[in-house]
Amino acid sequence: MSVDPLHRAGMPHRSTTSPPPNGSGASAIEVRRSSRRRRTVSAYREGDRTVVLIPARMSEAEEQRWVSVMLDKLAAQESKRVLGDTELAERAERLSAQYFDGRARPSSVRWVTNQNTRWGSCTPSEGSIRLSHRLQGMPEYVVDYVLLHELAHLLVPGHGRGFWRLLEAYPRTERARGYLEGVVAADRLPHLPGARGE
Numbered sequence: 001m002s003v004d005p006l007h008r009a010g011m012p013h014r015s016t017t018s019p020p021p022n023g024s025g026a027s028a029i030e031v032r033r034s035s036r037r038r039r040t041v042s043a044y045r046e047g048d049r050t051v052v053l054i055p056a057r058m059s060e061a062e063e064q065r066w067v068s069v070m071l072d073k074l075a076a077q078e079s080k081r082v083l084g085d086t087e088l089a090e091r092a093e094r095l096s097a098q099y100f101d102g103r104a105r106p107s108s109v110r111w112v113t114n115q116n117t118r119w120g121s122c123t124p125s126e127g128s129i130r131l132s133h134r135l136q137g138m139p140e141y142v143v144d145y146v147l148l149h150e151l152a153h154l155l156v157p158g159h160g161r162g163f164w165r166l167l168e169a170y171p172r173t174e175r176a177r178g179y180l181e182g183v184v185a186a187d188r189l190p191h192l193p194g195a196r197g198e
Helices: 060-079 085-100 140-155 161-167 173-188
Strands: 012-018 028-034 042-046 049-055 108-112 120-123 128-132
Touching: 028 060, 042 060, 049 060, 085 108, 085 140, 120 140, 128 140, 140 161, 140 173
Parallel strands: 028 049, 108 128
Antiparallel strands: 012 028, 042 049, 120 128
């Protein structure tokens, strides 16, 4: 029985490409399986797609889980490149166009350092949106959710049914809310001496 030279050289055993998660703003995802790769999983951006490298022996369920994990890691790394206020405003404009048909038009969008109990705030009468600096470094989908939340307030001031109906258009609303709830819960946990090198 001859050995496939691609396998012997450690080239991908199988490669699949799928479209990005709906509304994620991400590129297409290509999963490359390698028989030489034993335990490690890695991912990187390549042009207009994301490549995830996994061991050939992984099951489909493990593949799906690792793709999700690696997309989140890449997003977190990319979010560490802090957006300036101008870029944040441009992002808000794109999100408004994508999810609210461009109807939410803020007059200003900026980072602030004086919001320690809120992730964002909006003054509909002025059209101003402020995001807490604590969001910097969080995954893009989380920042996008907070931006959309505040943009929605330009259209519906309160948190009634109509407000939440607007946010249903963003497919990662529940995931982003869960992420933020996890951050808040972690902050409330007791910090034991020595747990963080203290």
